[in-house]
Amino acid sequence: xxxxxxIVILLFSLMLLGACGDSRMHSHGVYMLVDTSGTYxxxxxxxxxxxxxxxxxxxxxxxxxxAKVESRSFTEKDIxxxxxxxxxxxxxxxQKRAFKDKIQTFTQAVKPSAYTDITGALIQGAEYLNxxxxxxxxxxxxxxxxxxxxxxxxxxxxxELDGFRIVALNxxxxxxxxxxxxxxxxxxxxxxxxxxxxxxxxxxxxxxxxNNLESILVTRGTNG
Amino acid sequence: xxxxxxxxxxxxxxxxxPVMSNWSAWLLWPDNVALSVFALGxxxxxxxxxxxxxxxxxxxxxxxxxxxxxxxxxxxxxxxxEGMQLRNQAVxxxxxxxxEAVRIDREFERVGNLIxxxxxxxxxxxxxxxxxxxxxxxxxxKCGTVPPPSPEWVAALKSIAQIKSGGDIPRTLLxxxxxxxxKIHDKTITEFRRSYEERHKILKGMQxxxxxxxxxxxxxxxxxxxxxxxTKQIDHHMHTLEAIRAKDSKAEHALTVSSFVQxxxxxxxxxxxxxxxxxxxxxxxxxxxxxxxxxxxxxxxxKTSDVAALVIILMEASMGLFLLESLxxxxxxxxIASMDDRMRRKLMIASLVFLTILAGIExxxxxxxxxxxxxxxxxxxxxxxxxxxxxxxxxxxxxxxxQMVMGFVLPFALAxxxxxxxxxxxxxxxxxxxxxxxxMRGLGVLLRIVxxxxxxxxxxxxxxxxxxxxxxxxxxxxxxxxxxxxxxAPSVAPDDIALAKSRRAA
Numbered sequence: 108x109x110x111x112x113x114i115v116i117l118l119f120s121l122m123l124l125g126a127c128g129d130s131r132m133h134s135h136g137v138y139m140l141v142d143t144s145g146t147y148x149x150x151x152x153x154x155x156x157x158x159x160x161x162x163x164x165x166x167x168x169x170x171x172x173x174a175k176v177e178s179r180s181f182t183e184k185d186i187x188x189x190x191x192x193x194x195x196x197x198x199x200x201x202q203k204r205a206f207k208d209k210i211q212t213f214t215q216a217v218k219p220s221a222y223t224d225i226t227g228a229l230i231q232g233a234e235y236l237n238x239x240x241x242x243x244x245x246x247x248x249x250x251x252x253x254x255x256x257x258x259x260x261x262x263x264x265x266x267e268l269d270g271f272r273i274v275a276l277n278x279x280x281x282x283x284x285x286x287x288x289x290x291x292x293x294x295x296x297x298x299x300x301x302x303x304x305x306x307x308x309x310x311x312x313x314x315x316x317x318n319n320l321e322s323i324l325v326t327r328g329t330n331g
Numbered sequence: 332x333x334x335x336x337x338x339x340x341x342x343x344x345x346x347x348x349p350v351m352s353n354w355s356a357w358l359l360w361p362d363n364v365a366l367s368v369f370a371l372g373x374x375x376x377x378x379x380x381x382x383x384x385x386x387x388x389x390x391x392x393x394x395x396x397x398x399x400x401x402x403x404x405x406x407x408x409x410x411x412x413e414g415m416q417l418r419n420q421a422v423x424x425x426x427x428x429x430x431e432a433v434r435i436d437r438e439f440e441r442v443g444n445l446i447x448x449x450x451x452x453x454x455x456x457x458x459x460x461x462x463x464x465x466x467x468x469x470x471x472x473k474c475g476t477v478p479p480p481s482p483e484w485v486a487a488l489k490s491i492a493q494i495k496s497g498g499d500i501p502r503t504l505l506x507x508x509x510x511x512x513x514k515i516h517d518k519t520i521t522e523f524r525r526s527y528e529e530r531h532k533i534l535k536g537m538q539x540x541x542x543x544x545x546x547x548x549x550x551x552x553x554x555x556x557x558x559x560x561x562t563k564q565i566d567h568h569m570h571t572l573e574a575i576r577a578k579d580s581k582a583e584h585a586l587t588v589s590s591f592v593q594x595x596x597x598x599x600x601x602x603x604x605x606x607x608x609x610x611x612x613x614x615x616x617x618x619x620x621x622x623x624x625x626x627x628x629x630x631x632x633x634k635t636s637d638v639a640a641l642v643i644i645l646m647e648a649s650m651g652l653f654l655l656e657s658l659x660x661x662x663x664x665x666x667i668a669s670m671d672d673r674m675r676r677k678l679m680i681a682s683l684v685f686l687t688i689l690a691g692i693e694x695x696x697x698x699x700x701x702x703x704x705x706x707x708x709x710x711x712x713x714x715x716x717x718x719x720x721x722x723x724x725x726x727x728x729x730x731x732x733x734q735m736v737m738g739f740v741l742p743f744a745l746a747x748x749x750x751x752x753x754x755x756x757x758x759x760x761x762x763x764x765x766x767x768x769x770x771m772r773g774l775g776v777l778l779r780i781v782x783x784x785x786x787x788x789x790x791x792x793x794x795x796x797x798x799x800x801x802x803x804x805x806x807x808x809x810x811x812x813x814x815x816x817x818x819x820a821p822s823v824a825p826d827d828i829a830l831a832k833s834r835r836a837a
Binding site for chain 1: 624625626627702706710711
């Protein structure tokens with residue numbers, strides 16, 4: 108009589124353990140990099156709208172962090188706001204409101220940086236998302252993807268982005284790109300090759316912010 | 332091997348691969364494919380002719396074996412179908428008998444109630460009717476016509492009329508008498524009329540009594556009609572029960588059809604209930620995420636909150652089931668049905684309390700759902716920087732109240748699912764049983780046909796084999812014919828005769 112009972116308890120415990128272990132595997136982690144270099148700092152309002160979209164779309168249990176890309180961005184100081192939403196929807200809604208307020212304060216006082224350290228920001232983002240143990244990890248880069256490194260900044264080494272999705276947003280064309288479009292295309296190709304070499308599962312470029320925002324996040328079912 | 336052939340082989344091996352090179356290896360003269368194939372065919376034919384007898388034996392034995400096998404399986408299937416049918420019949424008849432017994436029991440209970448109720452009223456009714464009858468009889472007696480008494484003066488008048496001598500005295504006398512008579516007559520008439528008037532009044536007073544008696548008789552008649560209907564129904568059920576007990580095929584057929592109909596109806600009701608369950612689930616799935624967390628998953632796509640909502644609904648359904656069981660509306664659990672009344676009543680109260688608590692929880696979850704949706708809508712407005720629309724307090728609270736009411740009512744409504752569920756369970760057994768029996772019979776017949784095919788295919792395959800080696804056979808026949816010309820010998824080969832005999836024996 109005791110043996111079947113033990114088996115039932117064991118199975119139930121396993122099921123519960125499985126359920127607990129599975130919870131983070133289904134969560135979505137998003138790390139958004141906002142380029143604040145040069146004229147791109149003026150695009151902060153657009154970035155704010157995208158962050159609002161992310162806040163509206165992410166679910167309880169998901170993680171979101173917004174960081175600025177500056178001259179040297181491999182630092183936690185560049186993280187403007189970060190949150191892992193509570194499992195309870197009501198608490199998650201309150202957290203989203205607080206997050207929105209933080210972003211609003213940030214966008215009102217953006218200071219342009221001299222250089223753009225995208226690589227450092229990517230490494231920082233990967234580190235943060237790995238810590239969250241999210242099932243689906245997405246790094247959103249709101250930038251023209253033109254990396255400019257200051258003197259003494261070393262970034263020419265291979266980076267690790269295993270299992271990450273990289274989404275490049277609002278990759279605006281520079282004046283030089285208009286003169287020679289190959290520069291723009293080569294820039295995108297270079298970044299795609301770099302992140303794929305680093306182990307990224309997906310590389311997405313979204314320039315139509317009005318109609319194609321759905322491409323930023325992948326639905327849970329499609330990611331297996 | 333010539334150089335050309337070698338080159339050809341090399342080309343074949345490069346293009347076609349090893350299969351083609353293997354095929355060419357079979358050719359005796361690779362540079363002459365036709366001749367090689369002919370030679371190979373001839374060799375094969377000779378080999379097949381030599382192996383004719385054992386090959387025929389193999390074909391025959393294999394086919395016989397397969398035929399026997401399928402025949403055995405077919406027989407087993409048909410026997411199993413028969414056994415299953417008997418078992419189904421026993422279960423169906425037992426269930427039908429039980430149902431009819433319950434129906435008869437209920438009808439008797441109704442009749443018993445009717446009789447008990449009416450018999451209780453009968454002494455009062457009888458007394459009332461007797462009183463009314465006595466009253467009517469008294470009145471009737473009072474109404475009896477009493478002729479006015481014959482006046483004594485009629486005899487006096489006769490004697491005066493016999494006086495023969497005329498004169499004034501008798502005339503005056505008669506005139507006086509006449510006057511007196513008229514006076515008395517008038518008085519009598521008046522008295523008579525007054526008496527009739529009184530009788531009419533009495534008769535008028537009898538009308539309510541008549542009506543009362545008529546009404547009482549009508550009521551009795553109605554009750555008698557109800558009783559008659561009930562007895563007719565009991566008769567009908569008794570006939571059905573007798574037919575079931577006698578294992579009548581018509582009764583069995585009727586029960587089977589009834590099971591199919593019941594299954595269809597129960598399935599339809601269950602489908603409607605499933606719709607209700609879905610609505611119920613939608614009402615509480617979102618707020619359940621507030622209780623158990625929205626990001627926990629049991630499987631890849633199954634949220635814990637969804638499962639929790641489903642569990643709540645299933646618990647409500649279970650409580651409803653126990654409630655109906657303890658009320659003896661359904662009889663899915665014999666243990667509950669056989670409980671003593673006190674225990675059963677306790678169970679009923681417990682089920683009802685739990686069901687009410689769960690309904691209350693669901694109602695509050697529905698309220699929470701509305702709050703969560705409102706909160707999320709406000710957040711979306713904030714994120715989109717849209718001003719909130721001016722809201723009418725009454726209009727916005729209507730959906731919330733509706734959700735709460737639905738949340739409270741739906742569990743009780745779902746409790747009644749136990750009734751079609753019971754019907755589904757009982758009828759499904761019969762329907763599945765019938766389906767299995769028919770399926771096994773069909774399979775049995777199919778296997779029988781396969782058995783026949785195997786039997787016939789032995790002859791066909793032997794003939795096909797003989798067609799392949801037709802040339803050596805023709806040579807054999809010619810040789811036999813030539814030998815028979817030389818000496819008297821049977822035209823048919825002895826082997827063939829032996830084989831034909833063995834086939835007939837098989």
